[in-house]
Amino acid sequence: MAVLVGLMGLIGITIAGCDGGSAADDRGVSIGSKNFTESVVLGEALVQLAQDAGAEGEHRAALGGSRVLFEALQVGAIDAYVEYTGTLRFELLAGDGPLAYEELEHELGELGLAMSRPIGFNNTYAMGMLEERAAELGVTRVSDLAAHPELRFAFSNEFMSRGDGWPGLRARYGLEQEARGMDHTLAYRALAAGGIDAMELYSTDAEIDFFGLRVLEDDLAYFPRYEAIVLYRSDLGERLPGVLESILRLEGALDEGAMSGLNRLAKIGEAPPEGGEAVRVPEAVVAQRFVSERFAIEQGVVLETWQDRLVRTTRQHLVLVGISLGLAVLIAVPLGVFAWWHKPTGTAVLAAVGMVQTIPSLALLVLLIPVFGDVGAGPAITALFCYSLLPIVRNTHAGLSAIPVELRESAAALGFGTLDRLVRLELPLASRVILAGIKTAAVINIGTATLAALIGAGGYGEPIVTGISLLDNGLIMQGAIPAALLALVAQGLFGLCERALPRGLGA
Amino acid sequence: MIAMEDIRVELGGNLVLDGVSASFDGPGVSAIIGPSGCGKSTMLRTILGLVPIARGRVLVDGETLPEGNALLRMRRRFGYVIQSGGLFPHLTGGANVLLPARHAGMARGAARSRLDDLASLVRLGGDELGRYPGELSGGQRQRVALMRALMLEPEALLLDEPLGALDPEIRVGLQEDLAGIFSKTGARVLLVTHDLAEAAFLAADDALLLREGTVEQRGPMRELVREPRTGFAREFVEAQLGRSRELVGLGARA
Numbered sequence: 187m188a189v190l191v192g193l194m195g196l197i198g199i200t201i202a203g204c205d206g207g208s209a210a211d212d213r214g215v216s217i218g219s220k221n222f223t224e225s226v227v228l229g230e231a232l233v234q235l236a237q238d239a240g241a242e243g244e245h246r247a248a249l250g251g252s253r254v255l256f257e258a259l260q261v262g263a264i265d266a267y268v269e270y271t272g273t274l275r276f277e278l279l280a281g282d283g284p285l286a287y288e289e290l291e292h293e294l295g296e297l298g299l300a301m302s303r304p305i306g307f308n309n310t311y312a313m314g315m316l317e318e319r320a321a322e323l324g325v326t327r328v329s330d331l332a333a334h335p336e337l338r339f340a341f342s343n344e345f346m347s348r349g350d351g352w353p354g355l356r357a358r359y360g361l362e363q364e365a366r367g368m369d370h371t372l373a374y375r376a377l378a379a380g381g382i383d384a385m386e387l388y389s390t391d392a393e394i395d396f397f398g399l400r401v402l403e404d405d406l407a408y409f410p411r412y413e414a415i416v417l418y419r420s421d422l423g424e425r426l427p428g429v430l431e432s433i434l435r436l437e438g439a440l441d442e443g444a445m446s447g448l449n450r451l452a453k454i455g456e457a458p459p460e461g462g463e464a465v466r467v468p469e470a471v472v473a474q475r476f477v478s479e480r481f482a483i484e485q486g487v488v489l490e491t492w493q494d495r496l497v498r499t500t501r502q503h504l505v506l507v508g509i510s511l512g513l514a515v516l517i518a519v520p521l522g523v524f525a526w527w528h529k530p531t532g533t534a535v536l537a538a539v540g541m542v543q544t545i546p547s548l549a550l551l552v553l554l555i556p557v558f559g560d561v562g563a564g565p566a567i568t569a570l571f572c573y574s575l576l577p578i579v580r581n582t583h584a585g586l587s588a589i590p591v592e593l594r595e596s597a598a599a600l601g602f603g604t605l606d607r608l609v610r611l612e613l614p615l616a617s618r619v620i621l622a623g624i625k626t627a628a629v630i631n632i633g634t635a636t637l638a639a640l641i642g643a644g645g646y647g648e649p650i651v652t653g654i655s656l657l658d659n660g661l662i663m664q665g666a667i668p669a670a671l672l673a674l675v676a677q678g679l680f681g682l683c684e685r686a687l688p689r690g691l692g693a
Numbered sequence: 694m695i696a697m698e699d700i701r702v703e704l705g706g707n708l709v710l711d712g713v714s715a716s717f718d719g720p721g722v723s724a725i726i727g728p729s730g731c732g733k734s735t736m737l738r739t740i741l742g743l744v745p746i747a748r749g750r751v752l753v754d755g756e757t758l759p760e761g762n763a764l765l766r767m768r769r770r771f772g773y774v775i776q777s778g779g780l781f782p783h784l785t786g787g788a789n790v791l792l793p794a795r796h797a798g799m800a801r802g803a804a805r806s807r808l809d810d811l812a813s814l815v816r817l818g819g820d821e822l823g824r825y826p827g828e829l830s831g832g833q834r835q836r837v838a839l840m841r842a843l844m845l846e847p848e849a850l851l852l853d854e855p856l857g858a859l860d861p862e863i864r865v866g867l868q869e870d871l872a873g874i875f876s877k878t879g880a881r882v883l884l885v886t887h888d889l890a891e892a893a894f895l896a897a898d899d900a901l902l903l904r905e906g907t908v909e910q911r912g913p914m915r916e917l918v919r920e921p922r923t924g925f926a927r928e929f930v931e932a933q934l935g936r937s938r939e940l941v942g943l944g945a946r947a
Contacts, residue, residue, distance in 0.1 A: 590777075593779055596780075600769075600792065600796065610781070611781055614781075615782065689825055
C-alpha cells in the first residue's frame with residue numbers, strides 16, 4: 187500500500203509539470219463553480235468581474251459538488267467560488283446549529299479562507315410537488331407529507347446524505363417514505379412525468395415556475411438559510427487587492443427574483459425577438475448581460491463551437507486515458523509477475539489492487555485533490571491509473587499461472603535462467619491473456635474518464651455533466667457518442683494487436 | 694559420467710526418491726523403467742537440478758551438481774525431451790531448434806548448418822520446421838524436440854517417455870529412427886519408459902527397474918526378463934509380457 191501511495195506521488199509530480207499553472211500565476215485568478223446552472227452563471231460573473239480588474243480569469247466550471255470545490259479552494263487550485271452559508275455550516279464545516287456571520291468568518295479564517303457579505307439571495311432547500319398532485323392530496327406544508335406514506339421521493343445524492351438533508355428532515359417531520367437518489371435536474375423530469383411525487387428544490391430553481399410546482403411550507407423550520415456568498419482564499423486580498431475588490435461588488439447585487447431570472451435564461455431560455463420556441467442562453471452570456479446591466483462592464487465572451495469543443499474534449503480524453511493506461515501497463519505487468527513469482531506477495535498485491543477498485547470514483551477523486559494540491563488532470567489520471575491496475579495485474583497473474591509446469595521445466599533444462607524464461611517463454615505465452623486484461627482496463631478507463639470532468643479535468647464527461655444539468659440531450663450526446671466510439675476504436679485496435687501475436691499462440 | 698549417490702527427493706510432502714544410487718558411465722543407452730509414479734521422471738529431473746534434493750548428491754564427471762549460473766551452464770551439456778515435447782508454442786519448429794544455439798551465443802551460420810544436419814538426422818524437411826508446434830503431428834513434434842535437445846551436441850540425452858504420446862504405428866517407426874540417432878550421436882542416453890518392449894529394443898544392455906523410489910533391479914534386459922530377482926520384478930515383467938502373449942494368442946495363462 188505504501189508503494190502505491192508513493193507511486194501516486196510520483197505520478198503527481200510528473201503530471202504537475204504538464205498541468206499548466208492555475209491559481210499560482212501572478213495575475214491569474216481561478217474561479218470555480220459547481221455542476222449546476224446557478225453556480226456556473228455566478229462563476230462566469232466572477233471571472234468577468236476579475237477580468238474587469240485586469241486579471242487573467244480562468245473558470246474551472248461545473249466541478250462535482252461542494253466537497254470538490256471546498257478541497258480545491260483549500261489547496262489553492264481555485265481562488266474563489268460561490269457557496270451557500272447553510273452548506274458551509276452544515277456540510278463543509280460539519281457543524282450542528284446555526285452560527286452568526288462573525289463566527290463563521292472566524293472558522294473560515296483558520297482554514298485560510300474568507301467570505302463576502304451576502305450576495306443578496308437565499309437559495310434554501312424546500313420540498314416541492316406538482317401543483318395538481320399537491321392540491322389533490324391537500325398538501326401545503328412539509329408536515330402534511332407524514333399522512334401520505336405511499337408518496338415516492340427522489341433527492342439529489344448530496345441531499346440524501348448531507349447533514350442538513352434528508353436524514354434530518356425525515357427525523358424532524360417523522361416521515362416514513364423511502365427516498366431514491368437521483369440527479370437534481372433529472373428529478374424535475376421524473377416529477378413532471380409522474381415517476382416521483384416529491385423532491386427537494388433549491389428556491390431559486392427556474393423549474394419551480396416552469397413546471398408550476400407547489401413549494402411546501404417548512405412549518406417546523408428545519409431548513410437553515412442558504413445565503414449565497416463568495417468564498418475566497420484569504421491570500422487573494424494580498425495578492426490581487428484590486429481583483430478582490432472587483433469580485434466583491436457581487437455583495438448585495440442579486441435578490442431571489444433576479445437570480446431566478448438568470449437561472450431561467452440559462453436553463454429554459456427566452457423566446458427570440460421574431461417569436462417561436464424559447465432558446466437557451468449560454469451561461470457566459472447570461473453572466474455577461476448581468477454584469478453589463480448591473481456594473482456597466484463589457485467583457486468579451488468567446489463561445490466555443492461544438493467542433494472546437496469536440497477537438498478539445500477528445501484531446502483531453504485521450505491524454506487522460508493514454509497516460510493513465512500507459513502507466514498502469516508499466517506498473518501492473520511487473521506487479522502481476524511478482525505476484526506470480528512470490529505467492530505471499532501475490533496474495534497481498536491482488537487484494538490491494540482489488541480493494542482500490544471498490545473505492546467509489548468520486549470519493550477517490552476528492553481524496554486525491556489534497557495529495558496533488560490541485561484539481562484537474564493530476565488527480566484524474568491517478569484515479570484512472572488505480573482503476574486500470576486490477577484487470578491487468580489479475581490477467582498477468584492468471585496468464586502466467588496457466589503455463590504448464592513441464593513447459594517451464596523444459597525451458598529451465600535448456601539453461602534458461604528465471605529472467606530469460608520470463609522474456610522468452612512465459613510472457614509470450616501469457617501475452618494473449620495480458621492483452622485481454624489491458625483491453626478491459628482500456629474500455630473501463632474510457633468510460634470512467636468521463637467522471638474526470640467532475641474535478642475539472644475536461645474530456646467527454648464535460649458536455650455530459652453540463653448536458654445533464656441543462657437537460658440538454660444534444661449536449662449529453664456530444665460526450666456520450668464520442669466516448670462510445672472511442673471505446674469501440676480501442677476494442678478494434680486491441681483486436682489488431684491480438685492478430686499480430688504469433689500464430690502458435692492459438693486464437 | 695553421471696552418478697547419483699543415495700538420492701532422496703520429497704515433492705509436495707511425498708517421498709518420491711528414497712536413497713537412489715546409480716551411475717551411468719561411458720557411451721550407451723540405459724532404460725529407466727517401472728510403473729507410473731515410481732519416480733522415473735524425477736530421476737531425470739534430479740540430474741538436471743530441476744528438483745530440490747533432500748539428501749545425497751548428483752555428480753557429473755566427478756563434480757557435484759553446481760548452483761546458480763553454473764547450473765544453467767551445466768544444463769547445456771544435457772539434452773532433455775519430455776513426453777509432450779516441451780516446445781515453445783509461440784515459435785516455429787526451426788526457431789525452437791535454434792533457441793539453445795542463440796542462447797549459448799553460437800554463430801548464426803554454424804547454428805544453421807547444425808540445424809540442417811539435425812534435420813536430415815531426424816528426417817524432417819524445412820517445410821515442417823517452418824510450422825508452429827501446434828501445426829505439427831505428434832511424431833513430428835518429437836523429432837523437432839529431439840533436434841532441439843541435440844543442438845548443442847550434448848554429452849547426455851535425457852528422454853522422458855519421448856514416444857509416450859504417440860500412436861503405436863508411429864511409435865514403432867520412431868523407435869527405429871531413435872536407435873539410429875543414438876548410435877550416430879554417441880551421447881550417453883537415459884531413456885525413461887514404462888514400455889518393456891521399447892526398453893528392450895533401445896536399451897538391451899542396461900535396464901534399471903524402479904519401485905516406489907528405490908532401485909529394484911539393474912542389469913541387462915535379458916537378465917531382468919529371464920531372472921527377475923524379486924517378486925515385484927517378476928510381476929512387472931509378467932504383466933507386460935503376459936499381456937503381449939495374450940494379445941497374440943500365446944497366453945501362457947490363458
